[in-house]
Amino acid sequence: MANPFVHVELATDDLGKAKEFYQGLFDWKYVDMPQFNYTGIEVGEGTGGGMMKNPVPGVPSHWLPYVLVEDVRASTEKARSLGATIVKDVTEVPGYGWFSVLIDPTGAALGMWQAAQGM
Structure with a gap:
């Protein structure tokens, strides 16, 4: 598996303005997903993404x-063993897949995504 970037997500304090x-x-075209408090971003070609209200107060x-x-x-677990700090452990997005979020040993944030079968 090549491990490509597959999704880019904006956490913002002003979703409407963003x-x-x-x-x-x-x-960009948007798809609101109220069941997840989330807005999908349809970009046409390339990697799409999403937007949401920033879940961490005080973080820009x-x-x-x-x-x-x-x-x-x-x-x-491999990331943790290599020195990453896991800030959001594995979480299911029902019907879509699973994700986690880590901070690498240099301080950079990165998400990992596993799609559900058929996605």
Whole structure:
């Protein structure tokens, strides 16, 4: 498995302003997913993403890239063994897959994504 970047996510303090800005800048289309408090970003070609209200008070708005992995549990444990700090352990997104978020030993944040079968 090549482990490509597959998703980029914006956590923002002003979701409305962010949606307006990026739609105006790039003509992105959005799919609201109220069951997840999430907005999907359809970019046409390339890696898509999503936006959500920043879940961590005091942390500035930021983009987080996700890398595709075959087994998110094993990859999360491997990252931990290599010195990463796991800030969001493996979590299911029902019907879509599983993710985790880590801080690497240099302080950079990265998400890992395992898609559900058929996705």
